[in-house]
Amino acid sequence: MINALSVKVSKTVLLIVGLVNVLILIPLLLLYKHEDAKSLLYSSTAFKKLGQHLDPLMYTSETYRQWGWHLEPANVKFRFTNPMGKSGSPEEVLENNKAVYEAELAKEVTEPKDIDLTDLRPPDKKHIDQYVRANATIIALVRNQEMTSIRRTIRRFEKSFNSKYRYPYTFINDEPFTQRFKDKMAQTTEAPLNFVVIPPELWDKPEFIDVTRESEAMNIMANHNIAYAKKASYHNMCRFYSGTFYNVPELKQFKYYWRIEPNVDFFTDVQYDVLKYMEKAKKVYGFTVNLYDIDETVATLWPETLNFLNQGDNYKYVNPNGAHQWLLENKQNPKKNSVAGGYSTCHFWSNFEIGDMDFFRSEAYSEWFKYLDSTGKFYYERWGDAPVHSIGLALFADKRDIHWFRDLGYEHDPYYNCPNNPKTSRCTAGKFSRWKHLDDQNCMANWFQLSMSSKDTSYFEE
Ligand SMILES: Nc1nc2c(ncn2[C@@H]2O[C@H](COP(=O)(O)OP(=O)(O)OP(=O)(O)O)[C@@H](O)[C@H]2O)c(=O)[nH]1
Numbered sequence: 001m002i003n004a005l006s007v008k009v010s011k012t013v014l015l016i017v018g019l020v021n022v023l024i025l026i027p028l029l030l031l032y033k034h035e036d037a038k039s040l041l042y043s044s045t046a047f048k049k050l051g052q053h054l055d056p057l058m059y060t061s062e063t064y065r066q067w068g069w070h071l072e073p074a075n076v077k078f079r080f081t082n083p084m085g086k087s088g089s090p091e092e093v094l095e096n097n098k099a100v101y102e103a104e105l106a107k108e109v110t111e112p113k114d115i116d117l118t119d120l121r122p123p124d125k126k127h128i129d130q131y132v133r134a135n136a137t138i139i140a141l142v143r144n145q146e147m148t149s150i151r152r153t154i155r156r157f158e159k160s161f162n163s164k165y166r167y168p169y170t171f172i173n174d175e176p177f178t179q180r181f182k183d184k185m186a187q188t189t190e191a192p193l194n195f196v197v198i199p200p201e202l203w204d205k206p207e208f209i210d211v212t213r214e215s216e217a218m219n220i221m222a223n224h225n226i227a228y229a230k231k232a233s234y235h236n237m238c239r240f241y242s243g244t245f246y247n248v249p250e251l252k253q254f255k256y257y258w259r260i261e262p263n264v265d266f267f268t269d270v271q272y273d274v275l276k277y278m279e280k281a282k283k284v285y286g287f288t289v290n291l292y293d294i295d296e297t298v299a300t301l302w303p304e305t306l307n308f309l310n311q312g313d314n315y316k317y318v319n320p321n322g323a324h325q326w327l328l329e330n331k332q333n334p335k336k337n338s339v340a341g342g343y344s345t346c347h348f349w350s351n352f353e354i355g356d357m358d359f360f361r362s363e364a365y366s367e368w369f370k371y372l373d374s375t376g377k378f379y380y381e382r383w384g385d386a387p388v389h390s391i392g393l394a395l396f397a398d399k400r401d402i403h404w405f406r407d408l409g410y411e412h413d414p415y416y417n418c419p420n421n422p423k424t425s426r427c428t429a430g431k432f433s434r435w436k437h438l439d440d441q442n443c444m445a446n447w448f449q450l451s452m453s454s455k456d457t458s459y460f461e462e
């Protein structure tokens with residue numbers, strides 16, 4: 001009797017508890033999650049910029065179907081939505097993409113039209129010292145033995161741009177620069193020069209790297225003909241440019257940088273201050289060339305990134321208006337996408353880059369880099385700074401703040417950006433590579449169709 005009564009009481013208690021759960025706790029929890037999601041979207045500048053067309057109530061299901069992203073704690077996922085409806089074999093897609101590229105490059109372009117360039121015109125030589133520059137420096141990570149080839153770059157760069165503005169150069173090295181190197185640079189430009197030795201903690205291989213695992217991985221990559229696979233300094237360089245250069249003490253005073261390298265070429269007689277353009281147009285990053293990577297070097301970069309985004313509240317770092325679709329594309333080189341775990345391998349070619357270092361110094365990028373570094377895969381794979389910058393930008397920046405400098409003719413062998421531009425010479429308009437068989441490495445058509453802002457598609461036209 002007592003037993004039957006207690007069973008009845010416990011059943012009632014269970015029922016009440018169950019009802020409380022269903023009616024109060026679960027909705028509260030859902031509301032909490034939803035509020036979290038809503039506040040993320042409402043508070044993010046990206047959402048404000050997106051305007052009204054994204055209903056936060058549709059946040060969890062609809063964005064995945066329509067936009068290809070789903071963001072909630074421990075459940076961050078992306079999918080390629082294929083908005084252009086591309087189909088057919090990779091060869092057919094490539095033919096189509098080549099036509100898109102050629103048509104875009106055939107358009108005659110002049111200069112950006114989104115801001116007034118009047119104040120950005122080259123100052124009179126007599127008044128160059130009074131000219132108000134952007135808070136920027138030209139950076140070149142370079143070795144003493146690359147003196148001749150970096151001088152070649154600087155001569156071309158000065159002629160194209162910097163003799164008109166005299167932005168300071170910051171030469172960076174893991175060893176002290178020789179006096180001869182410094183003297184030669186001083187003979188090459190009238191701009192101020194800084195010579196910086198990288199603090200070892202920003203350059204050296206971290207101590208936790210397992211050297212046996214590293215050397216096994218390097219051997220495998222070398223056997224697969226991956227360039228620089230066994231070159232320890234190359235891995236250091238990629239890690240340095242990926243996540244530590246902007247913390248070099250001498251660079252901390254600057255916001256913007258323009259990166260140059262030995263033996264690159266500039267073909268355009270630029271008549272506006274490109275660095276001030278970045279500042280005035282509030283751009284985060286500027287590039288010229290956009291291409292696929294060697295998939296094996298970044299096999300787990302994207303899966304590791306997803307691991308990071310699924311930890312704690314890291315989902316909050318993703319910009320809903322990022323260039324996600326460009327990262328996920330899988331039609332032109334589907335094998336690369338598959339080896340790289342869902343990443344197209346498309347990246348901004350970082351030997352030319354103009355960027356806002358405050359973006360890289362942000363919490364989102366820094367926390368992500370810290371995670372990537374902790375995996376050791378700058379050494380166990382050969383993660384390059386270009387795909388790392390590109391994934392970071394595509395996830396954490398608004399895609400409208402990433403700018404294709406379509407008007408600047410540029411070459412780093414074997415790839416080009418050759419605009420049809422009256423101020424550009426020595427560069428055949430529309431040429432992508434010196435070798436025809438490399439055409440399939442071109443990712444620009446994806447950028448145009450998946451992530452480029454409407455301003456960049458139109459405002460250069462006459
Ligand atoms: N100081 C220093 N600079 C380096 C080192 N390794 C590479 N660099 C510089 O880092 C930049 C990128 O290196 P590159 O060797 O050009 O790499 P890459 O562009 O992938 O390869 P290439 O196609 O051969 O040009 C260049 O500016 C180099 O001068 C290094 O060990 N020390």
Ligand SMILES: [Mg+2]
Nearest residue numbers: 261262351412
């Ligand atoms: Mg290079």
